[in-house]
Amino acid sequence: MRPFIATLLAFAVSPLLSSPAAAALVTYNPYYGSTTYRPAAVVWGDSLTRAAYGTYRLAGFRGEINGRSGRSVEALLTLVRERVRATSFPAKTVVIALGSNGGAGTFERWEYIAADRWMKAHGATKIVFVTPYRDGTWWDTAKVAQRAGWMRQIAAARTGTCVADWAAEAAAHPEYLTDGLHYNATPGKQEYVKLIMARVNGSCD
Numbered sequence: 001m002r003p004f005i006a007t008l009l010a011f012a013v014s015p016l017l018s019s020p021a022a023a024a025l026v027t028y029n030p031y032y033g034s035t036t037y038r039p040a041a042v043v044w045g046d047s048l049t050r051a052a053y054g055t056y057r058l059a060g061f062r063g064e065i066n067g068r069s070g071r072s073v074e075a076l077l078t079l080v081r082e083r084v085r086a087t088s089f090p091a092k093t094v095v096i097a098l099g100s101n102g103g104a105g106t107f108e109r110w111e112y113i114a115a116d117r118w119m120k121a122h123g124a125t126k127i128v129f130v131t132p133y134r135d136g137t138w139w140d141t142a143k144v145a146q147r148a149g150w151m152r153q154i155a156a157a158r159t160g161t162c163v164a165d166w167a168a169e170a171a172a173h174p175e176y177l178t179d180g181l182h183y184n185a186t187p188g189k190q191e192y193v194k195l196i197m198a199r200v201n202g203s204c205d
Helices: 004-013 019-025 047-051 053-058 073-085 109-121 141-157 166-172 188-201
Strands: 041-045 064-067 093-097 126-130 161-164
Touching: 041 047, 041 073, 047 053, 047 064, 053 064, 053 188, 073 109, 093 109, 093 188, 109 126, 109 141, 126 141, 126 188, 141 161, 161 188, 166 188
Parallel strands: 041 064, 041 093, 093 126, 126 161
Antiparallel strands: none
16 A cells, blocks of 8 residues: 555645646646636546536536546546645535546555545535446456445545445446446436436435
């Protein structure tokens, strides 16, 4: 395990990424770097988040949608560090939809907990974990399922944290998927966003 104290120190002393790199991290927020824009919510995710941009907007989501294809779960604490140190933080609701990619054998449960704690310490009042899913045709399925389990455990133990359980939904409805991981256009994408928006608009209690 990477030492927790070392990571906390990294939050305190690590410099911001340069402007081009920071801009690359934010896929759908034209106001990045603004000293006045305060998004009510932010979504951090991978290709599932990126592909759902229009569906999020149609569902009434008016915050920042930050999705990148292939984004590793190991990017999570970097995203948190950047947001904590940026003038546009805080978003009151933060959706974490990372866990399907990367981090095999290195990403650990405490990193989800650290993200939850740091965002709440800097103004977030609701954290929504979106459980990742891969069916048995994909590599490292057990690791992805483990991360989904971690999210459920953390949400059960922490006030203001909840789960949009996409893993359970996708497992129960394989017709939502094209390849055991990515949702189809209809109805998978709509169901994915609907599940998350129920948490964004509802309560974590």
